[in-house]
Amino acid sequence: MNLATLAAKNLWRNRVRTVLTIAASAIAVLTFITLRTLVFSWTSASEVAAKDRVVTRHKVTFVMPLPKRYVEDVRQAKGVRVATFANWFGGKDPKHDQEFFGTFAVDRDTYFQVYDEMVIAPEDLARWKEDKRGAIVGDALAKKMGWKVGEKVTLDSGIFPNDPDNPWTFTISGIYTTTKKSVDRSSFLFRWDTFNDALPAAGKDQVGWIVSRVDDPSQAANIGVALDKVFDVQDTQTLSQDEAAFNSSFLAGISAVLRAVDVISGVILVIMMLVLGNTVAMGVRERTFEYGTLRAMGFQPGHVAFFIVAEAAFVGAIGGLVGMALSYPVVDQGIGKFLEENMGNFFAYVGVPRHVLVLALVLSIGLAIVASLVPAYSASRIRVTEALRRIA
Amino acid sequence: MTDTTTSPKSYREPAASAPILISVKGVGKSYTRGGETLNVLQGLDLEIPEGSFQALMGPSGSGKSTLLHLLAGLDRPSTGTIEVAGRRIDTMSEGELARFRAENVGFVFQSFNLIPVLTAIENVELPLLLTKLPSAERKRRAQTALRVVGLEDRMGHLPKQLSGGQEQRVAIARAIVHDPRLIVADEPTGDLDRASADEVLRLLTKLSQELQKTILMVTHDPAAAERATVRLHLDKGRLSLGPDAHPVARAETSTSEAKAEAKSKPASEESPS
Numbered sequence: 001m002n003l004a005t006l007a008a009k010n011l012w013r014n015r016v017r018t019v020l021t022i023a024a025s026a027i028a029v030l031t032f033i034t035l036r037t038l039v040f041s042w043t044s045a046s047e048v049a050a051k052d053r054v055v056t057r058h059k060v061t062f063v064m065p066l067p068k069r070y071v072e073d074v075r076q077a078k079g080v081r082v083a084t085f086a087n088w089f090g091g092k093d094p095k096h097d098q099e100f101f102g103t104f105a106v107d108r109d110t111y112f113q114v115y116d117e118m119v120i121a122p123e124d125l126a127r128w129k130e131d132k133r134g135a136i137v138g139d140a141l142a143k144k145m146g147w148k149v150g151e152k153v154t155l156d157s158g159i160f161p162n163d164p165d166n167p168w169t170f171t172i173s174g175i176y177t178t179t180k181k182s183v184d185r186s187s188f189l190f191r192w193d194t195f196n197d198a199l200p201a202a203g204k205d206q207v208g209w210i211v212s213r214v215d216d217p218s219q220a221a222n223i224g225v226a227l228d229k230v231f232d233v234q235d236t237q238t239l240s241q242d243e244a245a246f247n248s249s250f251l252a253g254i255s256a257v258l259r260a261v262d263v264i265s266g267v268i269l270v271i272m273m274l275v276l277g278n279t280v281a282m283g284v285r286e287r288t289f290e291y292g293t294l295r296a297m298g299f300q301p302g303h304v305a306f307f308i309v310a311e312a313a314f315v316g317a318i319g320g321l322v323g324m325a326l327s328y329p330v331v332d333q334g335i336g337k338f339l340e341e342n343m344g345n346f347f348a349y350v351g352v353p354r355h356v357l358v359l360a361l362v363l364s365i366g367l368a369i370v371a372s373l374v375p376a377y378s379a380s381r382i383r384v385t386e387a388l389r390r391i392a
Numbered sequence: 393m394t395d396t397t398t399s400p401k402s403y404r405e406p407a408a409s410a411p412i413l414i415s416v417k418g419v420g421k422s423y424t425r426g427g428e429t430l431n432v433l434q435g436l437d438l439e440i441p442e443g444s445f446q447a448l449m450g451p452s453g454s455g456k457s458t459l460l461h462l463l464a465g466l467d468r469p470s471t472g473t474i475e476v477a478g479r480r481i482d483t484m485s486e487g488e489l490a491r492f493r494a495e496n497v498g499f500v501f502q503s504f505n506l507i508p509v510l511t512a513i514e515n516v517e518l519p520l521l522l523t524k525l526p527s528a529e530r531k532r533r534a535q536t537a538l539r540v541v542g543l544e545d546r547m548g549h550l551p552k553q554l555s556g557g558q559e560q561r562v563a564i565a566r567a568i569v570h571d572p573r574l575i576v577a578d579e580p581t582g583d584l585d586r587a588s589a590d591e592v593l594r595l596l597t598k599l600s601q602e603l604q605k606t607i608l609m610v611t612h613d614p615a616a617a618e619r620a621t622v623r624l625h626l627d628k629g630r631l632s633l634g635p636d637a638h639p640v641a642r643a644e645t646s647t648s649e650a651k652a653e654a655k656s657k658p659a660s661e662e663s664p665s
Contacts, residue, residue: 001514001530003521009509293505296466297519297566298494300487384466388501 003303007310014283018315021279025319025368026326028272029360033327033352034335035265036359039258041339041350051217053114054080054224055246056210059237062246065206066236068196073230079214079223084110085207087195091155091168091188093145101141103155103188105195114211117179124149124174132194134173140185140340142175149174155188160199168198181349185340211243269363272319277371280312284375291379292387301380308376309369316368320361327352410441413573413606414463419472419482421458432458433629436472440622442573445600445607447620454626456610457578463608464497464576465489477573494522498567498605500596502579504559506551512562513538513547519570537565541595557588564595568605575599577609581616593619 011018056074058064065087074083084107091103108129112118120128120136128134137147147153154169156162170190178185196204214223224240231238284291291304336350416438422431432455440446440463450456461467462474465481466489474482477496484492498519499505506515516534525533538544541561551559560580567575577596581589597619599605609620617623625632 001510001517001521002527006507006510006518006521009514013509289503289505290507293499293501293507294518295490296464296493296499298490298492298497298522300490385461388466 003306004310007307008314010283010287010307010311011314013287017279017283021276021315022319022322024275025272025316025364026322028268029320029323029364030326030330031268032265032363033323033356033360034331035261035268036356037327037331037336037350037352038339038347039261039265040353040356041336041347042258044349050117050213050243052214052220053243054212054214054220054227054240055243056212056224056227056231056238056240057208057246059228059239062209065208066210066238068205068207070231070236070238071207071210074210074212074227077212077223077227077230079216079219079226080212081215082110082113083210083212084114085192085210086111087192087206087208089155089160089190089195090158092158093153094156096145099145101186101188102184103157103190105192106189108191108193111189114213115183117183118176119179120174120176128173128191131171131173132191133170135170135188135190136174136176137172137189138185138187139175139177141188142172144186147172153188160195160203163198166198181351183349209246269367272364273367273371276312276315276368277374279315280308280372281375283311284308284379288379288382288387289390291382292384292390295384295387305376305380308379309372312368312372312376313365316365317361319368320364323364324357324361327357410443412439413442413477414438414440414608415473415475416463417473419462419469419474421455421462421467422470431629433462433469436629436631438624438631440606440608442606443600443604444622445597445620446609446622446624447617448608448610448624448626449612449614449617450626455629456626459626459631460576460578460608460610464499464574465493494519494570496572496574498570498572498575500560500563500567500575500577500580502582504551504556504563504583506559506562506566508551511548511550512543512554512565515551515562516565516569518566523570533569534565537569538562540568541565555588556584557591560584560588560592561595564592564599568599568603573606575605575607577607577611579610579612581611581613586615589613589616 056066056070058066068085071083071085074080086107087105089103089105093099112120112125124136128136135153142148145153149172151172152169153172154167157168162168176185176189192207212223212227214220220242224242227240228238291307294304294307295301331350331352336347336352339347339350416436419433419436419438420431421433422429424430436459448456448460458467462469462482463476465476465484468484468489469482472482473480476492479492481489481492506512507518510518513531513534516537517530520530520533523530535544535547538547541564543558543561543565546554546558546562551562554562560583564580567577575596580592580596584592593616596607596609600607600621607620609616611617
């Protein structure tokens with residue numbers, strides 16, 4: 001036995017109370033981990049963006065299109081290795097209109113060169129290039145919808161005209177996987193030329209955005225500035241950003257929500273601290289005579305403070321570890337999987353990041369220690385004779 | 393007050409030449425409660441020889457526990473000096489007093505005050521955690537102390553698995569495990585039945601006689617006080633020898649008694665005891 005084991009043994013003095021306190025801590029930590037993971041997952045698209053990709057969009061908003069001819073200008077720009085383009089289609093499967101997934105019209109020749117983290121079998125890619133009505137879908141989407149290669153899928157667009165005589169019907173040419181967990185595996189991609197052909201004359205030859213890969217990632221910002229300068233004197237001005245900034249602009253509208261979630265996750269831990277502080281204070285009051293006994297034996301005020309702080313730290317550590325352990329089945333395997341399959345565009349990959357786990361454990365122990373400081377100080381300052389009088 | 397003694401035959405009477413372990417001179421203790429000063433103890437003089445077994449009696453509120461706390465280094469006097477084992481403890485800081493207690497004093501309380509989550513041997517080992525002894529040695533000494541009190545077969549038991557008498561014997565083992573020179577016992581038999589009380593008193597007598605421990609015991613129980621070699625009476629802050637005090641003790645404390653009677657003033661009934 002030593003001083004630390006003595007503090008640890010005190011945990012089991014009132015088992016029900018200790019178990020409930022640990023459970024409360026664990027739930028608080030689990031909630032903190034869950035919220036932080038969701039925020040991280042939502043914002044990770046910008047954080048894990050390729051550093052050598054530059055996105056060019058309409059200067060006013062990414063909702064407004066650019067002339068298709070701009071693509072060639074971008075491809076000619078110095079430092080640009082390859083450029084592709086895409087349009088947001090806003091499609092839904094009318095048979096599953098509650099299921100949301102991203103639908104894009106993309107350039108068949110260059111899209112997978114620019115997004116090389118999306119992996120597709122060569123024969124599937126070749127089939128897609130041959131079939132004007134072909135589509136490539138993510139493996140998570142295919143699994144969720146039960147789609148197989150060769151299957152026909154009809155979509156309705158929420159943006160573009162749906163012609164009953166010429167519906168947006170596609171044949172699944174292939175299924176892509178990804179080399180990075182952060183890339184959405186629930187997108188539906190079809191050929192831009194098919195999309196363009198189906199549009200009325202007024203809507204033709206426009207693209208939603210252009211994405212370039214540059215030779216030197218450190219020059220991405222400069223190349224973006226140079227591209228915008230080229231289009232400054234033309235009919236439609238552009239805004240070119242590196243991919244991280246572009247992705248962030250999607251999140252700008254919900255930044256307040258994300259910040260609120262961040263704050264709530266912190267508030268939950270503070271509530272945990274208050275609960276723990278109350279429990280510690282209760283235990284200290286009940287055990288004052290024991291601290292008097294220890295002081296009588298010669299234990300110093302610092303020893304008494306140590307016992308109380310160490311006991312709280314143990315509760316914080318155990319609660320933190322239990323919360324961390326629960327995060328795997330609850331977040332990684334539960335909420336995460338559900339969100340990836342049902343809200344893949346917002347939550348491409350939901351996995352608890354290691355830094356969130358470490359932060360949760362450190363905060364759990366740290367706040368438990370903070371919660372115990374006042375009771376520990378009070379108990380250590382009480383006069384021995386007064387503490388002993390509380391025996392009866 | 394008579395000079396007759398009723399000490400049981402088994403008691404070893406302290407030799408007249410035994411060294412003085414505790415020397416109290418002009419000690420007073422007062423508290424302030426609600427703006428009023430309560431003089432609990434006043435002008436006490438006392439000398440306690442090493443190896444003696446002394447009982448301190450008196451009515452509630454007479455200042456017994458206050459005096460016990462002062463002599464054990466749990467509190468400091470308002471006036472006067474206290475020397476224990478050759479060291480002035482009335483001038484020590486809190487930290488010094490704690491170290492002093494850890495080295496020189498063992499405590500036995502009325503309610504045993506065992507830590508409920510620790511086994512008997514772990515409770516006994518507690519005072520040794522303040523030493524630099526290795527774990528194995530601490531355990532060995534705790535086992536020895538439990539053997540002295542006859543509880544070697546209860547080492548792994550929690551306090552709730554022991555009877556009251558056994559709990560108090562564990563507390564006594566805890567009080568002696570670090571080999572202190574002074575053992576203070578505050579109503580050690582107060583929560584026990586007669587048989588258990590007798591067993592505890594037999595143990596305290598043994599510690600005094602065989603291990604030369606100086607024992608200072610506060611008690612209300614005349615039967616318990618009979619086991620002591622000296623019986624001191626405290627009433628309203630005034631110290632006197634009991635009517636059946638041993639002549640050696642009378643000789644050692646007669647001066648103190650005279651001084652105490654001369655100096656003491658009545659203390660408040662509300663004062664701590």
